[in-house]
Amino acid sequence: MGDVLVVAEHEENRIHPITFELLGKANELSKKLNGKVRAVILGRGVRDIANELVYYGADTVHVYDNESLRFFNVLLYKENIVSLIKKFSLDLVLIGATNKGRSLAPRIAASLKTGLTADCIDIFVEKGKIIQVRPAFTGNIIAHIYTKTRPVLTTIRYRVMKPLKKDEKRKGEIIVEDLKFSNSKGLKVLGKIRDKEVRISDADIIVSFGRGVKRRDDIKMIKELADLLGGVVGASRPVVDEGWISKDHQIGFSGNTVRPRLYMAFGISGSPQHLAGMKDSEIVIAVNIDSSAPIFRYSDYCIVADLYHVIPNLIRRLKKIGGSNG
Numbered sequence: 001m002g003d004v005l006v007v008a009e010h011e012e013n014r015i016h017p018i019t020f021e022l023l024g025k026a027n028e029l030s031k032k033l034n035g036k037v038r039a040v041i042l043g044r045g046v047r048d049i050a051n052e053l054v055y056y057g058a059d060t061v062h063v064y065d066n067e068s069l070r071f072f073n074v075l076l077y078k079e080n081i082v083s084l085i086k087k088f089s090l091d092l093v094l095i096g097a098t099n100k101g102r103s104l105a106p107r108i109a110a111s112l113k114t115g116l117t118a119d120c121i122d123i124f125v126e127k128g129k130i131i132q133v134r135p136a137f138t139g140n141i142i143a144h145i146y147t148k149t150r151p152v153l154t155t156i157r158y159r160v161m162k163p164l165k166k167d168e169k170r171k172g173e174i175i176v177e178d179l180k181f182s183n184s185k186g187l188k189v190l191g192k193i194r195d196k197e198v199r200i201s202d203a204d205i206i207v208s209f210g211r212g213v214k215r216r217d218d219i220k221m222i223k224e225l226a227d228l229l230g231g232v233v234g235a236s237r238p239v240v241d242e243g244w245i246s247k248d249h250q251i252g253f254s255g256n257t258v259r260p261r262l263y264m265a266f267g268i269s270g271s272p273q274h275l276a277g278m279k280d281s282e283i284v285i286a287v288n289i290d291s292s293a294p295i296f297r298y299s300d301y302c303i304v305a306d307l308y309h310v311i312p313n314l315i316r317r318l319k320k321i322g323g324s325n326g
């Protein structure tokens with residue numbers, strides 16, 4: 001048994017909070033495994049933010065700071081992380097179940113010929129065994145998974161674990177590593193098209209829509225309502241699959257888990273897969289023409305009505321009282 005590696009995630013050198021959650025968990029696990037907490041961070045200029053990882057629980061931070069890591073290059077990340085895992089014969093690797101993590105983790109697993117347990121909601125050590133916990137069969141059972149191959153590779157959902165309190169007095173070792181495989185063939189990132197960053201899991205107010213919305217163009221009114229309320233647009237999977245909105249907005253089992261103060265569901269039936277992502281919202285308001293829609297069983301306010309009637313009315317009223325400023 002040994003050290004636990006956390007793969008740190010950042011966006012233009014701002015560390016994603018999931019990294020702190022993973023470090024908190026790694027701290028707990030490493031004590032049981034008699035190892036220490038290692039973190040790895042790759043990017044350009046990331047040496048300057050490596051200490052943050054120590055403050056949140058890393059004992060050692062491996063830093064790959066290189067111009068060719070300016071953009072997230074999944075192959076370059078994979079090659080270097082795999083080499084690090086091999087060098088220290090690491091037993092357990094924690095990665096965030098974010099878009100980047102979900103793209104990176106399977107590649108690392110395939111390279112190391114080990115298993116991957118994706119989208120975990122917990123992980124613990126029992127009688128020396130690492131047990132990974134995740135919903136299975138679309139959330140109907142909670143599976144406890146024991147992986148025989150090493151390392152154990154896990155992606156963990158955002159906002160299911162608690163970070164440690166930041167401690168700026170905490171000391172750790174920072175090791176600047178040489179980037180290997182910088183000529184990695186197969187993928188060349190030419191640049192990045194900047195899209196407005198959506199971090200739906202952090203939103204307090206979410207205005208979600210599903211297949212009850214008939215035309216792509218109607219998303220404009222959903223957006224207008226979300227803006228007036230100071231919220232973010234969410235979506236069920238079918239409308240994401242249609243290409244009407246990006247996957248960053250998808251709520252549910254194969255999308256994001258959210259816990260907003262207010263969740264509004266327009267034309268969403270409430271499938272178990274959708275509920276899996278939003279059932280812990282504080283207040284749920286659902287609008288559906290079908291009074292037997294399952295979403296109503298999880299709603300605080302149930303409005304049996306046509307969304308094409310409710311939304312324009314709401315927008316009109318909110319504009320009258322001054323939207324999110326009113």
Ligand SMILES: Cc1cc2nc3c(=O)[nH]c(=O)nc-3n(C[C@H](O)[C@H](O)[C@H](O)COP(=O)(O)OP(=O)(O)OC[C@H]3O[C@@H](n4cnc5c(N)ncnc54)[C@H](O)[C@@H]3O)c2cc1C
Pocket residue numbers: 138209210211212213235236237238239250251252253254255256266267268269270271272273274277287288289290293305306307308
């Ligand atoms: C492995 C797996 C993973 C999945 N992951 C996800 C996931 O992450 N997220 C997710 O959402 N789904 C997921 N799904 C899909 C899921 O099973 C459902 O198909 C999906 O959630 C249904 O989306 P919906 O509610 O928008 O559509 P529907 O189920 O078709 O519901 C549309 C609703 O709109 C109502 N409606 C219609 N017209 C109006 C109107 N004018 N005004 C008001 N209401 C109206 C209808 O009464 C109906 O209730 C997954 C499925 C699988 C198999």
